[in-house]
Amino acid sequence: MENEKRHESGLNVMEELFSPEVRTVMAEMKDISPDFYNMIVSFGFGELYAREAISLKHREYITLTTLITQGAFDQYRVHLQAALNIGLTKEEIIEIIIQCVGYVGFPKAVQAMGIAKEVFEKNQ
Amino acid sequence: MENEKRHESGLNVMEELFSPEVRTVMAEMKDISPDFYNMIVSFGFGELYAREAISLKHREYITLTTLITQGAFDQYRVHLQAALNIGLTKEEIIEIIIQCVGYVGFPKAVQAMGIAKEVFEKNQ
Amino acid sequence: MENEKRHESGLNVMEELFSPEVRTVMAEMKDISPDFYNMIVSFGFGELYAREAISLKHREYITLTTLITQGAFDQYRVHLQAALNIGLTKEEIIEIIIQCVGYVGFPKAVQAMGIAKEVFEKNQ
Amino acid sequence: MENEKRHESGLNVMEELFSPEVRTVMAEMKDISPDFYNMIVSFGFGELYAREAISLKHREYITLTTLITQGAFDQYRVHLQAALNIGLTKEEIIEIIIQCVGYVGFPKAVQAMGIAKEVFEKNQ
Amino acid sequence: MENEKRHESGLNVMEELFSPEVRTVMAEMKDISPDFYNMIVSFGFGELYAREAISLKHREYITLTTLITQGAFDQYRVHLQAALNIGLTKEEIIEIIIQCVGYVGFPKAVQAMGIAKEVFEKNQ
Amino acid sequence: MENEKRHESGLNVMEELFSPEVRTVMAEMKDISPDFYNMIVSFGFGELYAREAISLKHREYITLTTLITQGAFDQYRVHLQAALNIGLTKEEIIEIIIQCVGYVGFPKAVQAMGIAKEVFEKNQ
Numbered sequence: 001m002e003n004e005k006r007h008e009s010g011l012n013v014m015e016e017l018f019s020p021e022v023r024t025v026m027a028e029m030k031d032i033s034p035d036f037y038n039m040i041v042s043f044g045f046g047e048l049y050a051r052e053a054i055s056l057k058h059r060e061y062i063t064l065t066t067l068i069t070q071g072a073f074d075q076y077r078v079h080l081q082a083a084l085n086i087g088l089t090k091e092e093i094i095e096i097i098i099q100c101v102g103y104v105g106f107p108k109a110v111q112a113m114g115i116a117k118e119v120f121e122k123n124q
Numbered sequence: 125m126e127n128e129k130r131h132e133s134g135l136n137v138m139e140e141l142f143s144p145e146v147r148t149v150m151a152e153m154k155d156i157s158p159d160f161y162n163m164i165v166s167f168g169f170g171e172l173y174a175r176e177a178i179s180l181k182h183r184e185y186i187t188l189t190t191l192i193t194q195g196a197f198d199q200y201r202v203h204l205q206a207a208l209n210i211g212l213t214k215e216e217i218i219e220i221i222i223q224c225v226g227y228v229g230f231p232k233a234v235q236a237m238g239i240a241k242e243v244f245e246k247n248q
Numbered sequence: 249m250e251n252e253k254r255h256e257s258g259l260n261v262m263e264e265l266f267s268p269e270v271r272t273v274m275a276e277m278k279d280i281s282p283d284f285y286n287m288i289v290s291f292g293f294g295e296l297y298a299r300e301a302i303s304l305k306h307r308e309y310i311t312l313t314t315l316i317t318q319g320a321f322d323q324y325r326v327h328l329q330a331a332l333n334i335g336l337t338k339e340e341i342i343e344i345i346i347q348c349v350g351y352v353g354f355p356k357a358v359q360a361m362g363i364a365k366e367v368f369e370k371n372q
Numbered sequence: 373m374e375n376e377k378r379h380e381s382g383l384n385v386m387e388e389l390f391s392p393e394v395r396t397v398m399a400e401m402k403d404i405s406p407d408f409y410n411m412i413v414s415f416g417f418g419e420l421y422a423r424e425a426i427s428l429k430h431r432e433y434i435t436l437t438t439l440i441t442q443g444a445f446d447q448y449r450v451h452l453q454a455a456l457n458i459g460l461t462k463e464e465i466i467e468i469i470i471q472c473v474g475y476v477g478f479p480k481a482v483q484a485m486g487i488a489k490e491v492f493e494k495n496q
Numbered sequence: 497m498e499n500e501k502r503h504e505s506g507l508n509v510m511e512e513l514f515s516p517e518v519r520t521v522m523a524e525m526k527d528i529s530p531d532f533y534n535m536i537v538s539f540g541f542g543e544l545y546a547r548e549a550i551s552l553k554h555r556e557y558i559t560l561t562t563l564i565t566q567g568a569f570d571q572y573r574v575h576l577q578a579a580l581n582i583g584l585t586k587e588e589i590i591e592i593i594i595q596c597v598g599y600v601g602f603p604k605a606v607q608a609m610g611i612a613k614e615v616f617e618k619n620q
Numbered sequence: 621m622e623n624e625k626r627h628e629s630g631l632n633v634m635e636e637l638f639s640p641e642v643r644t645v646m647a648e649m650k651d652i653s654p655d656f657y658n659m660i661v662s663f664g665f666g667e668l669y670a671r672e673a674i675s676l677k678h679r680e681y682i683t684l685t686t687l688i689t690q691g692a693f694d695q696y697r698v699h700l701q702a703a704l705n706i707g708l709t710k711e712e713i714i715e716i717i718i719q720c721v722g723y724v725g726f727p728k729a730v731q732a733m734g735i736a737k738e739v740f741e742k743n744q
Contacts, residue, residue, distance in 0.1 A: 002250045002251045003250045003251070028489075029482070029485060029486075029489075031489065032466065032485060032488060032489040032492065033466050033469075033470070033485065035299075035470065036466070036469070036470055036473075036481075036485055039295070039470070039473060040478060040482070043226070043291050043295070044226045044478050047287065047291070048222060048223060048225065048226045049223075051219065051222065051283075053215050053216070053218070053219040054216060054219045054220075054223075058185065058216075059223050061182065061185045061186060061189075062185060062189045062220055062223045062224065062227075063223070063227065065185075065186045065189040065190050065193070066189050066190070066192075066193045066224060066227040066228060066477075067227070067479060068190075069189070069190045069193040069194055070193055070227075070228070070443070070479065070480075071443065071566070071567065071568070072443070072479040072480065072483070074479075074483060075479040075482065075483075091177055092177070092178060094177070094528065094529050094532070095175065095177040095178045096178075096186055097529075097532070098172065098175065098529070098531065098532055098535070099172055099173075099178075099183055099186045099187070100186065100190060101172065101532075101535060101725070102167070102168045102172045102725055102726050103186075103187065103190040103191070103194075103725040103726065103727060104190060104194070104724070104725045105562075105721070105722055105723040105724045105725045106536060106540050106722050106723065107563060107566065107568040107570075107571040107723060108566075108568065109532075110525070110536070110571065111568075111570060111571075113525060113528060113529065113532055114525075116528060117524075117525075117527065117528040120528065126498050126499045127498045127499070152737075153730070153733060153734075153737075155737065156714065156733060156736060156737040156740065157714050157717075157718070157733065159547075159718065160714070160717070160718055160721075160729075160733055163543070163718070163721060164726060164730070167539050167543070168726050171535070171539070175531075190725075191727060194691070194727065194728075195318070195319065195320070195691065196691070196727040196728065196731070198727075198731060199727040199730065199731075218280065218281050218284070221281075221284070222281070222283065222284055222287070224477075225284075225287060225477070226477055226478050227477040227478065227479060228476070228477045229314075229473070229474055229475040229476045229477045230288060230292050230474050230475065231315060231318065231320040231322075231323040231475060232318075232320065233284075234277070234288070234323065235320070235322060235323075237277060237280060237281065237284055238277075240280060241276075241277075241279065241280040244280065291474070292474045296470065296471060296473065296474045297471075299467065299470065301463050301464070301466070301467040302464060302467045302468075302471075306433065306464075307471050309430060309433045309434060309437075310433060310437045310468055310471045310472065310475075311471070311475065313433075313434045313437040313438050313441070314437050314438070314440075314441045314472060314475040314476060315475070316438075317437070317438045317441040317442055318441055318475075318476070319690070319691065319692070339425050340425070340426060340430075342425075342652065342653050342656070343423065343425040343426045344426075344434055345653075345656070346420065346423065346653070346655065346656055346659070347420060347421075347426075347431050347434045347435070348434065348438060349420065349601070349656075349659060350415070350416045350420045350601055350602050351434075351435065351438040351439070351442075351601040351602065351603060352438060352442070352600070352601045353597070353598055353599040353600045353601045353686075354598050354599065354660060354664050355599060355687060355690065355692040355694075355695040356690075356692065357656075358649070358660070358695065359692070359694060359695075361649060361652060361653065361656055362649075364652060365648075365649075365651065365652040368652065374622050374623045375622045375623070400613075401606070401609060401610075401613075403613065404590065404609060404612060404613040404616065405590050405593075405594070405609065407594065407671075408590070408593070408594055408597075408605075408609055411594070411597060411667070412602060412606070415663055415667070416602050419659070419663070423655075438601075439603060442567070442603065442604075443567065444567070444603040444604065444607070446603075446607060447603040447606065447607075539722070540722045544718065544719060544721065544722045545719075547715065547718065549711055549712070549714075549715040550712060550715045550716075550719075554681065554712075555719050557678065557681045557682060557685075558681060558685045558716055558719045558720065558723075559719070559723065561681075561682045561685040561686050561689070562685050562686070562688075562689045562720060562723040562724060563723070564686075565685070565686045565689040565690055566689055566723075566724070587673055588673070588674060588678075590673075591671065591673040591674045592674075592682055594668065594671065595668060595669075595674075595679050595682045595683070596682065596686060597668065598663070598664045598668045599682075599683065599686040599687070599690075600686060600690070
């Protein structure tokens with residue numbers, strides 16, 4: 001029951017953030033490890049993202065920053081779209097990248113900005 | 125002139141963020157490299173932090189996240205106090221760390237939370 | 249109920265790995281964020297470590313390696329003791345560090361070996 | 373002579389781990405730097421992997437973990453196949469990735485699991 | 497005026513380092529954020545690279561090393577060509593990679609050497 | 621014999637780089653793992669540093685840069701002194717750190733500059 005609630009609340013957050021296509025790809029993780037997929041949904045989204053202390057928008061500030069910092073650009077691309085979906089403006093996203101310059105240097109910032117350029121063009 | 129303006133605007137931001145003691149320590153960088161200190165002030169704070177697209181509070185969301193992600197805990201400690209100085213609540217800071225768990229794992233999150241505990245106790 | 253079970257199973261694993269002193273320090277996280285402490289116990293130890301697919305000994309192979317690789321030497325020190333507690337031999341631990349040389353380079357391996365030297369001396 | 377022995381023992385380990393195709397690609401490093409290729413064979417495999425203190429299987433536990441942690445997914449893909457070649461089960465590999473979630477976060481674990489899915493499908 | 501000078505001096509360095517094609521791609525950053533492009537030119541190249549304390553060749557020693565260490569292989573590829581453009585020899589570049597083996601391990605060194613092989617072949 | 625030569629050539633390089641005190645501390649690694657100490661001497665210094673393609677000074681450019689980039693500040697401190705010992709000027713070292721700002725961001729550069737300040741003061 002409690003676990004069901006975590007799972008359900010995780011799925012709700014994922015619906016807010018990601019398109020049906022993206023969620024379908026994510027669900028393919030079930031083929032190799034249902035437990036792993038369940039951790040993503042129930043812990044990652046159900047226990048972390050679903051907390052109410054800060055807004056989803058603020059969570060995406062954090063998510064985009066950590067992904068740029070660790071150079072995880074595949075996940076960054078997905079969350080860039082998620083950030084747009086829940087209402088971050090392009091200006092805010094550009095500003096997150098610019099603030100990162102001073103903390104992670106140009107190589108990661110340039111790569112982040114290049115991907116933002118591509119994602120923004122698809123969202124025009 | 126323009127450079128003076130960047131420098132001045134950097135000093136203003138630093139005044140908002142840091143105590144006089146912290147700024148004195150930072151200024152000691154001038155002893156080894158005045159150019160380096162000038163880059164911190166004029167580029168780091170004057171060109172990045174002073175931009176108006178997002179608030180200082182949002183910049184600290186980004187700063188704390190990138191410092192946790194890269195394990196730069198000395199700078200993190202300084203910016204934790206800066207974040208409190210400009211009005212981030214303890215709840216927000218705790219939540220930034222919790223959101224990071226899913227992205228950087230427990231070791232860095234535990235270290236970040238331990239330092240937060242210490243800094244919060246000094247601010248009671 | 250289910251959550252209680254995860255929590256309980258996490259506490260059991262922690263008892264196997266860590267001394268009462270270490271667990272007391274860990275529990276102090278409750279002072280700043282009971283939710284965060286609960287995540288460590290219920291997710292970190294209860295959902296991950298408590299899984300039966302591989303042994304605790306093998307989990308410590310993984311834990312020590314990832315901590316050396318990311319340079320998280322405070323947590324590494326704690327898990328080095330945990331590894332000894334559950335039966336990894338000194339030879340195995342030395343060998344984990346040596347295998348890491350080829351993958352992370354000497355600086356992190358040297359630091360890991362120096363800490364191992366200290367921890368081993370306390371365990372004589 | 374001694375160097376010949378290191379080299380030979382390195383080649384033996386590589387034969388156990390990698391297919392002839394993979395070894396041919398590796399040997400192309402000789403075109404740009406024979407010294408560098410020799411270091412891989414004689415030091416990497418001949419001095420590190422050939423040590424007898426722990427099994428090749430345990431070495432791959434370490435290798436996969438460090439590669440996931442540092443986000444070196446090209447080499448990870450090669451060693452995933454190597455791990456299967458020397459007898460790690462799919463369950464063990466999945467479990468290595470799951471244990472990593474708590475230490476490196478979801479982005480790298482998700483990427484590692486996605487590659488495992490692809491490699492496992494080729495090995496059916 | 498002063499800012500114009502920084503900008504101009506940045507463009508001069510970029511002309512020494514990069515082909516017209518590469519500079520055109522870089523300039524496309526203006527489409528998404530003219531401020532960000534200006535930072536690259538005026539701060540990155542104008543304030544850092546244009547300093548006279550060490551030669552451009554020595555700067556590329558540093559740049560290649562940091563890019564290998566952080567695994568930023570897209571930027572590494574661009575700077576490998578830049579290094580050749582300003583007169584680093586293939587032997588020097590190979591030696592930078594070999595020196596890195598001891599500090600970052602084989603995975604990143606192998607990837608760096610593989611890219612060097614490709615870039616050198618284009619420069620024959 | 622050949623291995624003896626590698627070992628001897630490694631010890632020679634170490635004598636050029638490090639003070640007797642530092643070498644004594646390094647040799648204490650023999651207490652926990654003679655093999656590991658031998659790898660440092662014979663491979664790290666004997667096979668890598670002893671190569672003649674570039675000068676020791678250029679090797680320290682690379683070493684300092686990679687240590688700053690990976691945040692390995694204990695080893696960085698040791699190599700800062702080594703760099704001074706073999707003739708890098710303070711100006712060159714400051715310039716290495718400044719060049720790094722654009723590639724790794726301010727937090728690591730600030731930490732590197734602070735340590736340089738301390739080491740330079742001891743060398744006056």
